[in-house]
Amino acid sequence: MLPKTLQSKLEKELGEGRIKRDEKLALHTSWRIGGLTRFWFEAKNQDELVKAVIMSRKLSLPLFVLGGGTNVLIGDKTFPGLVIKNNSGQIKILGVGGKIVKGERQDSRVLVEADSGVVFNRLVRFTLDEALSNFESFLGQPGSVGGAIYINAHFMKDKKYVGDYVSSVKLLDSNNQVKEVGLDYLQFGYDYSKIQETQDIVLSATFNFTRFVKEKVWERANQTTFYRQTTQPSGYPTAGCTFRNISYAQALFIPTPEYTTSAGYLIDQCGLKGKVIGGAQISDQHANFILNVKNASAQDVLDLINLCKQKVKEKFNIELHEEVVLKGVF
Ligand SMILES: Cc1cc2nc3c(=O)[nH]c(=O)nc-3n(C[C@H](O)[C@H](O)[C@H](O)COP(=O)(O)OP(=O)(O)OC[C@H]3O[C@@H](n4cnc5c(N)ncnc54)[C@H](O)[C@@H]3O)c2cc1C
Known part of the structure; x- marks a missing residue:
């Protein structure tokens, strides 16, 4: 007898026809960025969410749960596991x-x-x-x-x-x-x-x-x-603020005007507002927002993130940390 495929094992537990293959994750993120995932499942309620997570763990499949996809940067390469879109709604x-x-x-x-x-x-x-x-x-x-x-x-x-x-x-x-x-x-x-x-x-x-x-x-x-x-840029796909703000102690140390802890202020001071890499741009309205202005890849955004980190480190000796969560494969 042929061994069961991973897909049929997942479907046995989660329902026939419920596992999609090669779903484009860019369709499910506010940045409209993200490669394919090998397996995709939409959980309609808590029970389905629990079953999908447990099954994926039993099969040692890499896994992550996606909510609104509004705070994630998902890599361009295919994710080799299961992404669970959480649609539980009570x-x-x-x-x-x-x-x-x-x-x-x-x-x-x-x-x-x-x-x-x-x-x-x-x-x-x-x-x-x-x-x-x-x-x-x-x-x-x-x-x-x-x-x-x-x-x-x-x-x-x-x-x-x-x-x-x-x-x-x-x-x-x-x-x-x-x-x-x-x-x-x-x-x-x-x-x-x-x-x-x-x-x-x-x-x-x-x-x-x-x-x-x-x-x-x-x-x-x-x-x-x-x-x-x-106060927030609109019109282009984004994930809101890219970086966490700095601590009050760091703001005092620099010092920033009125001791603002805004990461956007530091990026702005490095002259990076409006900076473009590939299809991604640092907003010229709010420097902590990175916009997908023209079919940006995750790599374009990551390159802008790294540029911001490097310039802020050089100018202020401060390490910026992402607020957005990096998922998938880059
Ligand atoms: C225009 C815009 C404005 C924004 N403004 C704000 C703001 O004012 N304040 C603010 O805080 N944020 C803001 N954000 C960021 C974002 O909306 C928040 O961080 C939000 O809480 C992310 O939720 P999500 O469901 O989209 O998470 P996702 O992006 O889907 O996931 C983010 C992380 O949470 C994990 N996760 C999601 N669901 C679960 C779960 N059920 N169990 C365990 N882990 C889980 C994911 O695996 C991932 O690691 C903004 C974003 C945008 C696009």
Whole structure:
């Protein structure tokens, strides 16, 4: 008898016809960049996500989970494993913590659970429509819930981090155990969660909210989108900020004007705004954004990244670190 192919082994577990071959990853990233993947699977819910990760690990196939693809630079060469596109999409109000005052219920804390594949902005809009306060600063935030937990997504203008509102996270750990973890495990920091150092896969996250007034929460949230629209470049595919900002101590040491920690400021000072390599360009509006202006390859973007690092090191003696995550094969 012929040995089963990897594809048929995956399909036996995940469903006939559910594994695609040679999917173009550029179709699934906001940069519109990325080579092929040998195998591609779209998980519709948490169970499918868990099964696909476990199966891939059993078969020793290289693996990564893609949320919105808005913070990844995927290499141009074929990825030799399985990419799981996370489309799990449930949002649930879990519980309301309040009290009865003079016969009337006064809700205060409200817990909302979202699958990791939920589009983050959909979750934000859901909470605003439910008159829940805490996510006003995240209206217009691209990506998925899983991606937001991975990087501890933030809105720097308001100094708000997604991790500040996490109550707990359900994940699949490297031993294929599903477990619930809290803030002590996740260790959120600037552009950081513990998940970046483990093989954990986020399945869902539960967030804290406070009941407020619907018109007011929408009003505050709309101010965020206005700020995004007027300060961020638009019109070309991008992954948002390419580099992490520098520390306050580094800003004091240089010193930068008003001690700004903006990586974009340093890149700008190196004269790199508007710099083009191949089809990629450093935005001339916001130097921390790299734009795909003309069929850029991952290598074009990587060359710009390395140029920024080299020039900033020469001029300021500072090492820049990517905020975007490099995946696949370069
Ligand atoms: C125009 C634009 C503006 C942006 N503005 C902001 C901003 O204001 N603030 C901000 O913080 N970011 C911003 N970003 C960056 C990006 O949107 C965030 O980092 C976002 O949280 C990424 O989520 P994602 O689902 O797209 O992650 P992906 O790009 O799909 O993945 C990023 C990393 O997370 C991992 N990952 C994804 N899902 C899971 C999971 N379920 N379990 C484990 N690991 C997982 C991936 O494997 C990968 O390593 C912006 C991006 C763009 C394009």
